[in-house]
Structure formats: structure tokens, C-alpha cells
Amino acid sequence: MARKAFIIGGTGQIGCAIAANLLENGWRVTASHRGHRAPPSELIERGLEVVTLDRQDSAAIASALGSGADALIDTVAFDETHARQLLEVETSVGTLLVISSASVYRDEAGRTLEESMQTGFPEFDELITERQATVDPGPGTYSTRKMALETTLQEQAGCPVTVLRPCAIHGPGSQHPREWWFVKRMLDGRDSIPLAYQGRSRFHTSSVRNIAELTRICLDNPGSRTLNIGDPDPPDVAAIGQAIARYMNYQGKFIRISDDDAYPPRVGTTPWSCPRPFLIDMAAASEIGYRPVATYEDSVLETCRWLSEVAKTAPWRELFPVLAGYPRDLFDYAAEDDFLNCNNNLTVSVRTQS
Numbered sequence: 001m002a003r004k005a006f007i008i009g010g011t012g013q014i015g016c017a018i019a020a021n022l023l024e025n026g027w028r029v030t031a032s033h034r035g036h037r038a039p040p041s042e043l044i045e046r047g048l049e050v051v052t053l054d055r056q057d058s059a060a061i062a063s064a065l066g067s068g069a070d071a072l073i074d075t076v077a078f079d080e081t082h083a084r085q086l087l088e089v090e091t092s093v094g095t096l097l098v099i100s101s102a103s104v105y106r107d108e109a110g111r112t113l114e115e116s117m118q119t120g121f122p123e124f125d126e127l128i129t130e131r132q133a134t135v136d137p138g139p140g141t142y143s144t145r146k147m148a149l150e151t152t153l154q155e156q157a158g159c160p161v162t163v164l165r166p167c168a169i170h171g172p173g174s175q176h177p178r179e180w181w182f183v184k185r186m187l188d189g190r191d192s193i194p195l196a197y198q199g200r201s202r203f204h205t206s207s208v209r210n211i212a213e214l215t216r217i218c219l220d221n222p223g224s225r226t227l228n229i230g231d232p233d234p235p236d237v238a239a240i241g242q243a244i245a246r247y248m249n250y251q252g253k254f255i256r257i258s259d260d261d262a263y264p265p266r267v268g269t270t271p272w273s274c275p276r277p278f279l280i281d282m283a284a285a286s287e288i289g290y291r292p293v294a295t296y297e298d299s300v301l302e303t304c305r306w307l308s309e310v311a312k313t314a315p316w317r318e319l320f321p322v323l324a325g326y327p328r329d330l331f332d333y334a335a336e337d338d339f340l341n342c343n344n345n346l347t348v349s350v351r352t353q354s
């Protein structure tokens with residue numbers, strides 16, 4: 001008989017990718033959500049079942065799980081309270097998998113991604129493994145709450161628990177599509193796009209397709225573990241721009257800004273821009289048999305296609321609330337033009353490659 005998976009937050013970008021992968025591999029899948037966004041019709045046609053609930057309502061989760069599931073996947077667990085909700089239903093499920101974040105890591109000086117504006121960007125000598133120090137669990141920030149979620153489950157669950165730590169997630173259906181930083185400029189006909197740090201920043205990307213594939217491998221091999229999940233050969237910012245330019249048929253230029261090492265930089269600050277690399281190690285996932293199914297360059301085309309269509313339907317700030325909540329103006333074209341006019345001796349322009 002087909003194994004059964006229940007996804008909390010099953011109609012989001014991660015949930016849809018996991019549902020697609022598991023359906024493809026013979027699972028029965030139920031996606032739960034509050035009903036704000038319709039699940040893709042192709043998933044319904046392939047047998048996805050959908051239930052409406054609010055994850056704050058523990059009784060609704062227990063009721064929707066009914067006689068149970070082989071796997072309970074939670075894409076929207078953020079804190080200890082959510083961990084305790086999952087523990088309440090753990091006897092009905094074979095294994096648990098939750099989405100945490102690579103933002104939990106801290107460097108030797110205690111610097112984190114989340115507090116980088118105050119303390120400076122964290123510095124890691126090597127790829128970040130799952131053994132890297134993390135923030136302490138607690139109620140203080142997004143990352144400390146994620147650690148409280150992780151530790152509560154790991155210390156108290158009776159069933160196997162997998163924790164996945166993605167980095168900069170990308171995929172269709174995102175509420176936080178970083179790619180919009182480039183796509184909007186290209187749609188707006190900007191002929192020059194400045195890139196801070198010469199476009200050399202590398203901030204690990206995580207395709208929803210790779211997250212879904214690692215999820216499947218983990219469910220096939222239940223165990224208690226914490227795993228990074230990032231794309232193979234993560235591109236630098238200039239390569240991200242080139243990949244998007246190819247899809248958008250963009251004929252303009254990228255301007256690599258070479259003088260500005262400040263953090264944050266004055267202009268050209270893409271959502272991936274950072275003065276030092278933030279790259280995660282994927283060896284632990286490989287050891288359990290995971291192999292990536294997508295590169296950034298391949299999978300971003302699907303995201304760009306979706307972005308180009310969805311952007312016609314509503315103002316971007318409504319569509320992408322997380323992106324709209326950034327503490328800076330992502331599209332301050334006047335500042336870019338001023339900077340480029342005054343500093344053209346400090347830049348190197350690069351034509352996009354078709």
C-alpha cells in the first residue's frame with residue numbers, strides 16, 4: 001500500500017515541490033494550508049489531497065491526520081510552540097521532518113546572518129557543516145526560535161526527526177523571490193544593473209526541487225538527523241544575473257562595482273550580496289544517498305517564467321510580502337543612476353551573454 005505523507009504548509013513553494021516529488025514516487029500526499037493560495041491544478045490531477053486548517057489549531061491538525069501518516073512534514077514550523085504541537089501528534093506519525101534554516105549558524109566571533117547589520121557579516125573559513133556552532137535556542141529572534149524548534153524536537157520526540165537547513169530558497173510560488181531583484185530591473189528596461197562586491201558574492205542557493213529530493217531520501221531512510229540543503233556549485237551574484245538574463249533575453253549590462261567593501265554597500269545590493277561567502281557543506285546529505293536533481297541555472301528558468309507571469313496580476317509588494325518587507329528600497333533607481341554617473345571610474349561593465 002502507498003505510504004502516506006501529510007504536509008503542513010503544503011501549498012507553498014517547498015510544500016508543492018515536496019508533494020510533486022512524493023506523488024511521483026508513489027506516495028499518497030495530503031497538503032494542509034489555510035486556503036489563501038490554491039494548490040497547482042496539476043498536483044490535484046495527480047492525486048494531491050488538500051485540507052484547510054490553521055496550524056495554530058492543534059486539534060485541527062490531529063483531526064486532519066485521522067488514522068495517521070507515515071510522514072509528517074512541516075514547512076511552517078518556527079518555534080518551540082510548533083515543536084510541542086508536533087509532539088502532541090507524534091504517536092500518529094512514523095517520522096517527522098521540519099524545515100529550519102541555515103541562518104541558525106554563527107561564526108567563531110558569534111556573528112550571525114540575522115544580526116549582520118549590527119555586528120558585521122559572519123565569517124566562515126570553510127563550507128559550513130552541520131557541526132558549526134549555532135545560536136542558542138530561545139524566543140529572541142527568528143533563528144533562536146528555529147533552534148528552539150530543532151532542540152525541542154530532537155530532545156523530546158519518540159519518532160525519528162529530520163531537520164533540514166536550507167539557505168536562499170528559490171522556486172515558483174515563492175513569497176520571497178530574490179530573483180525579482182533582477183527580473184524587475186530587466187522588465188523595467190534598465191540598461192545597466194550595478195552589482196555590489198563586483199558581483200562576486202556567493203550566498204548558497206537552495207532549489208525547492210533539491211529540498212524535495214532530500215526530503216524524499218530522508219523519508220525513505222527514517223532517522224534523527226540535521227542536514228544542510230543547498231544547490232550544487234552555488235553561483236555568484238553575477239552568474240545568477242547571467243542565468244536570469246538568458247531567460248529574460250536581457251541585452252543590457254551588469255556593472256561590477258569595485259570600490260565599495262562596506263556592508264551593506266551603497267548600491268547594487270542584491271538579496272544575495274555579502275562581503276564574504278556564506279556556503280553550506282552538503283557532505284552529510286550525500287552520505288545518506290542524496291544526489292542533487294537541479295542546478296541553480298536550470299531551475300531558475302522555471303522561477304523566472306512564473307515571476308514574469310504572476311507579476312502581471314498584482315503589485316509586487318502584495319505578491320511578495322517578504323521581499324517587500326526588506327529594510328531598504330530594493331529598487332532605488334535614482335540612487336543607482338547617481339552612483340553610476342559619479343563613479344564610472346570605479347566600475348567594470350560586463351555585457352550579458354546570450
Ligand SMILES: NC(=O)c1ccc[n+]([C@@H]2O[C@H](COP(=O)([O-])OP(=O)(O)OC[C@H]3O[C@@H](n4cnc5c(N)ncnc54)[C@H](OP(=O)(O)O)[C@@H]3O)[C@@H](O)[C@H]2O)c1
Nearest residue numbers: 009010011012013014033034035036037054055075101169
Ligand atoms: N525563503 C527562504 O529563503 C528560507 C530560507 C531558509 C528557511 N526558510 C524556511 O522555509 C519555510 C517557508 O517555506 P515556503 O517558502 O514554502 O513558504 P511559503 O511559500 O510562504 O508557503 C507557506 C505555506 O504554508 C501555509 N501556511 C502559512 N501559514 C499557515 C498556518 N498558520 N497554518 C497552515 N498553513 C499555513 C501557506 O498556505 P496558506 O497561506 O494558504 O495558509 C503555504 O502553503 C519556513 O519554515 C522558513 O523559515 C525559508
